[in-house]
Amino acid sequence: MRPNQLSIFLTVPGLTLASSLLFKGGTIIAFDNQTESLQVIRNGSVLVTDDRIETVAGPGAPIHITNGTEVVDITGKILAPGQVNTHFHGWQTAFKTLGSNTSLVEYFSRYGEFAAAGLLSPEDVYVGQLAGILESVNGGVTTVLDHAHHTWSNATAEAGLQASVDSGVRVFWAYAFHNITTITPNFLVPEQLANFRDLASNASFRGSATEIGIAYDSFGPSPNVAEVNAIISLAEEFKVPVITTHSLQGPWGIDNSPEDLLNLGIINSTIPFVLSHASFLTASGAQLLRTFNHYVSITPESESHYGHTHPHSHLIQDQAAIGVDTHFTFSSDILTQTRLWLQATRRRLYGEVLERWQVPDNNPMSVNQAFLMATRHGGLALRRSDLGIIAPGAKADLVVWNARDSPSMLGWNDPVAAIVLHASVGDVEAVLVDGKWQKKGGRLVAEGYYTAFRERFLASAARIQNKLIQTSSEFPRVGDVWPASGLPIGDTLTVDTLRGNGTGYGGTFLVVDGAQ
Numbered sequence: 001m002r003p004n005q006l007s008i009f010l011t012v013p014g015l016t017l018a019s020s021l022l023f024k025g026g027t028i029i030a031f032d033n034q035t036e037s038l039q040v041i042r043n044g045s046v047l048v049t050d051d052r053i054e055t056v057a058g059p060g061a062p063i064h065i066t067n068g069t070e071v072v073d074i075t076g077k078i079l080a081p082g083q084v085n086t087h088f089h090g091w092q093t094a095f096k097t098l099g100s101n102t103s104l105v106e107y108f109s110r111y112g113e114f115a116a117a118g119l120l121s122p123e124d125v126y127v128g129q130l131a132g133i134l135e136s137v138n139g140g141v142t143t144v145l146d147h148a149h150h151t152w153s154n155a156t157a158e159a160g161l162q163a164s165v166d167s168g169v170r171v172f173w174a175y176a177f178h179n180i181t182t183i184t185p186n187f188l189v190p191e192q193l194a195n196f197r198d199l200a201s202n203a204s205f206r207g208s209a210t211e212i213g214i215a216y217d218s219f220g221p222s223p224n225v226a227e228v229n230a231i232i233s234l235a236e237e238f239k240v241p242v243i244t245t246h247s248l249q250g251p252w253g254i255d256n257s258p259e260d261l262l263n264l265g266i267i268n269s270t271i272p273f274v275l276s277h278a279s280f281l282t283a284s285g286a287q288l289l290r291t292f293n294h295y296v297s298i299t300p301e302s303e304s305h306y307g308h309t310h311p312h313s314h315l316i317q318d319q320a321a322i323g324v325d326t327h328f329t330f331s332s333d334i335l336t337q338t339r340l341w342l343q344a345t346r347r348r349l350y351g352e353v354l355e356r357w358q359v360p361d362n363n364p365m366s367v368n369q370a371f372l373m374a375t376r377h378g379g380l381a382l383r384r385s386d387l388g389i390i391a392p393g394a395k396a397d398l399v400v401w402n403a404r405d406s407p408s409m410l411g412w413n414d415p416v417a418a419i420v421l422h423a424s425v426g427d428v429e430a431v432l433v434d435g436k437w438q439k440k441g442g443r444l445v446a447e448g449y450y451t452a453f454r455e456r457f458l459a460s461a462a463r464i465q466n467k468l469i470q471t472s473s474e475f476p477r478v479g480d481v482w483p484a485s486g487l488p489i490g491d492t493l494t495v496d497t498l499r500g501n502g503t504g505y506g507g508t509f510l511v512v513d514g515a516q
């Protein structure tokens, strides 16, 4: 507390002291909730009081500040809402770069929740989860919906929750219910229900930016109705903010579809469902999402990397937000995902015209649409109209893009296009969650402990990577069937990038020194 704040406090007894922050002189990407559209304010100001945005104003508007207000000049820079990542598994950071050319079929046998159960201690989960979230916030993400399937024991569950709390980021930590029988002792759903109760009742997590949700991947096909009902009752009892599920229909057979939720009689729940991927969503499934206001999390890089793909996701963007998924295999930021998604959607819809041997006349998707999917839609997926926007009353989850000094943004006019198509995460100068600095002057605020934390994480990652590299995994190959759907495994054409003999795919490359 500064002396001048103290004096205000003393003259107004009983009033809790507010902390306030004024951004001035920059371009603000605000949101007008009357017109549901972005509103660009040049040379504007944003006043933050505690965890909320109090005022959003144009140039010259009077703003009431006190002596304790921290004034931040953002001339030449862009103030934008923080990005919302609606699908993530923070604990997996330690696998980084090991799955660069993996497929989903291999993933389950090697990196997934069941395969990895014996590999990570509570310490490994803690540091992996924290490293993953810090990586996200460094790139401008302020809200993360974490499908937390590191729930292999009471201790690993608590470790991941504690890391989420300690990150300071707005984490919707969704406890995964699943039978873990790959390790001893087994960790089964009934024990998990009791563990969830303990964690969710523990007052020590309240008051942080983390909230506890639920993740469950067995809504269909062939659900265990009693188990589903137990989980939904628990969700309702604890008023969880979200339930999330992996939905991969079509050849994948891991449905968890809107139709499954309908058949179970739970689609009308007051709790929002977030269906990650929604690969092979049907037209009627999409209508159910609209009727009951549940969202899809499109994870463009993941769905390309692993091959679940997103054949119809471009048609459900009115009920869709953006997610990352397994950040150990690729980017952890929503900017990259959004750019990939925008351009992939454009290519697909142009392609439909070209397939008819015609020439496309207009661009099918705008940067404004992409920007809103990365921010506002994430809030809507969680039924939080105060997230992912800059407006009075909204949460102060903010990003300052250094559009003044960034060579790649030099010459920008439209700030939305500047971010969506030209910026990189290196241009994220500052991030706030709940009005508190998470990144400032281009450095994580966690910097104070990050150096020591980095060593702690690297020790854990080395342990895990060494074990994993020495482990070969069995997974279905051509000639086998995919257990979830009974469909055959098909061969994928691998490309040839080398002149003459060989393809350049694996080959040998020289590692000069193992040290980072």
Ligand SMILES: *[C@@H]1O[C@H](CO)[C@@H](O)[C@H](O)[C@H]1NC(C)=O
Pocket (backbone or CB within 6 Å): 025, 043, 058, 059, 060, 061
């Ligand atoms: C920005 O607005 C302030 C008043 O709020 C004014 O003093 C200043 O000259 C303006 N800057 C520019 C570049 O227009």
Ligand SMILES: *[C@@H]1O[C@H](CO)[C@@H](O)[C@H](O)[C@H]1NC(C)=O
Pocket (backbone or CB within 6 Å): 004, 007, 008, 067
């Ligand atoms: C604010 O600061 C000014 C100058 O430092 C001082 O004169 C004034 O009394 C202060 N006001 C309050 C409310 O502390």
Ligand SMILES: *[C@@H]1O[C@H](CO)[C@@H](O)[C@H](O)[C@H]1NC(C)=O
Pocket (backbone or CB within 6 Å): 177, 178, 179, 188, 189, 218, 224, 227
């Ligand atoms: C967990 O195991 C129990 C007992 O075998 C079973 O009834 C239940 O359906 C299983 N749940 C899941 C999600 O596999």
Ligand SMILES: *[C@@H]1O[C@H](CO)[C@@H](O)[C@H](O)[C@H]1NC(C)=O
Pocket (backbone or CB within 6 Å): 154, 191, 194, 195, 198
């Ligand atoms: C995990 O927590 C639950 C709920 O408190 C408890 O019933 C169970 O015995 C715990 N498991 C272990 C192995 O301690």
Ligand SMILES: *[C@@H]1O[C@H](CO)[C@@H](O)[C@H](O)[C@H]1NC(C)=O
Pocket (backbone or CB within 6 Å): 162, 198, 199, 202, 203, 204, 205
């Ligand atoms: C509540 O959480 C705190 C902080 O993580 C932990 O120390 C304590 O053991 C927890 N209590 C229970 C009953 O789980």
Ligand SMILES: *[C@@H]1O[C@H](CO)[C@@H](O)[C@H](O)[C@H]1NC(C)=O
Pocket (backbone or CB within 6 Å): 265, 266, 268, 269, 270
């Ligand atoms: C949802 O619909 C079922 C009938 O399908 C009904 O029993 C239940 O009360 C409804 N729940 C809510 C929250 O409206």
Ligand SMILES: *[C@@H]1O[C@H](CO)[C@@H](O)[C@H](O)[C@H]1NC(C)=O
Pocket (backbone or CB within 6 Å): 033, 034, 385, 391, 392, 393, 394
């Ligand atoms: C618009 O935002 C204001 C302030 O946050 C809020 O009171 C109002 O309900 C919002 N309107 C809509 C349509 O969301």
Ligand SMILES: *[C@@H]1O[C@H](CO)[C@@H](O)[C@H](O)[C@H]1NC(C)=O
Pocket (backbone or CB within 6 Å): 500, 501
């Ligand atoms: C390429 O492969 C063919 C057939 O195996 C072989 O005859 C030829 O020598 C190879 N060329 C080179 C440059 O290795």
Ligand SMILES: *[C@@H]1O[C@H](CO)[C@@H](O)[C@H](O)[C@H]1NC(C)=O
Pocket (backbone or CB within 6 Å): 101, 102, 103, 106, 505, 506, 507
């Ligand atoms: C991926 O490529 C590496 C070489 O970069 C190779 O060692 C590995 O076997 C490949 N993995 C798969 C699943 O093809």
